Amino acid sequence: MRVICHYFSFDDVFQCSNGHLMCAGCFTHLLADARLRDEVSTCPNCRIEISKTSASRNLAVEKAVSELPSECQYCGKEFPRNSLERHEELLCEERITNCKFSRIGCPWRGPFHEETEHEVACVHPNRSGAEVMDALQEIDLKCEEEKRLYDCVFDLLSYEKITFNDLQMKPYRTDEFVHKLFYETSRFSAFNNQWVVKSRINNSQRDPTQSFNRNITYQVKLDHELILKTKTTYPLALHYLILRGPFGDMKVSSKIYKFDFTDQDNESPYVQLPLPDTAECNRLLAAKAINFRLIMFLASK
Ligand SMILES: [Zn+2]
Ligand SMILES: [Zn+2]
Ligand SMILES: [Zn+2]
Ligand SMILES: [Zn+2]
Structure with missing residues (x-):
């Protein structure tokens, strides 16, 4: 059986007692599958029994994996895996951002390096109160839904x-x-x-x-x-x-x-x-x- 990894981003690496490697996501999936089938979980490569206690982490591979170059999903440049998350969230010039006027209805979404230019030209801050009402109502609806949950909890707490x-x-x-x-x-x-x-x-x-x-x-x-x-x-x-x-x-x-x-x-x-x-x-x-x-x-x- 070939296992296709769906997770990839989990950073722990596990191995069976014969040394076959799998990522944390695949390992958990394997254990869950065995539970569902009522079977003993086995290594997909060598079929030896594998469990939370018999499997071990492979720190050397984890370290090597963390230093492997990975591609940024926005700019396509390569970074060591362990710094990619920070790059994609905070540093990448191509990461997707919202206009700061999105709360009053601006639908603009685009790369970070275009955000300032857009916001200077954005028409939304100059729209009238009547025009931004729709956007505000949408936000209100979301808040109301949350508030209903809390109201319900507080109401129930009086039972x-x-x-x-x-x-x-x-x-x-x-x-x-x-x-x-x-x-x-x-x-x-x-x-x-x-x-x-x-x-x-x-x-x-x-x-x-x-x-x-x-x-x-x-x-x-x-x-x-x-x-x-x-x-x-x-x-x-x-x-x-x-x-x-x-x-x-x-x-x-x-x-x-x-x-x-x-x-x-x-x-x-x-x-x-x-x-x-x-x-x-x-x-x-x-x-x-x-x-x-x-x-x-x-x-x-
Ligand atoms: Zn995997
Ligand atoms: Zn194995
Ligand atoms: Zn990037
Ligand atoms: Zn805008």
């Missing part, structure tokens, strides 16, 4: 019943779906009930190992198996939110979901775990377990 649990999701498999990988937490209690959180990888696909892009969806399930002293009155109108928590390192963004649990409907739909990208998803899959904090807000009747 009588709030609880959080620091949970760990572990992989498991069922016999019916040989190729599919699921994750599940152990049971935890909240609001006099027992719950679990379940998750799936690339929920819409039959075989997630066939696709390069990865996503995780999750659901909250009200577990009825336990007989409880307190009788639950339905529906349970629940808002919930997943955060990184004190034991996790997931780069998850804040998104609040809501579901009304009833005695007929005890599983919320699968919703997106808001992760930045496939690389982050693979990083979580490559780990043994996924740690997170679940905050639950219960509306009182």
Whole structure:
């Protein structure tokens, strides 16, 4: 099997015990793939077993790679890899910039060395208040959306019943779906009930190992198996939110979901775990377990 590297920019270099090299992105992808297939992860070159503990970093190669010349994506000139990022972000004359009047609607984007010349001639500072209203409204909309999230959080913080649990999701498999990988937490209690959180990888696909892009969806399930002293009155109108928590390192963004649990409907739909990208998803899959904090807000009747 040939491995085509999609990551390239990760700077750590790993090697199998026979010395075959791969970048950090490819290594994580390999571990995640093995987890999805329920196989032992092996080196793509020699098939020897490879894991987080058996693989080692190759510092000599890392150093050599960091000094290799790499091409700037804007000006095409070559720089040592370890200084390229700084060049592209701060120094390159050809890097793409916005006009400083973009906030009042100037759409100009161009190379840094043309920015000053453009801004001197830019017509936007001379437009009337009425003319820049559209641009301002667009910015307002974005801010309002963010504000709605915060308002929602503050509103929820006034609920009588709030609880959080620091949970760990572990992989498991069922016999019916040989190729599919699921994750599940152990049971935890909240609001006099027992719950679990379940998750799936690339929920819409039959075989997630066939696709390069990865996503995780999750659901909250009200577990009825336990007989409880307190009788639950339905529906349970629940808002919930997943955060990184004190034991996790997931780069998850804040998104609040809501579901009304009833005695007929005890599983919320699968919703997106808001992760930045496939690389982050693979990083979580490559780990043994996924740690997170679940905050639950219960509306009182
Ligand atoms: Zn790679
Ligand atoms: Zn090898
Ligand atoms: Zn450049
Ligand atoms: Zn402009």
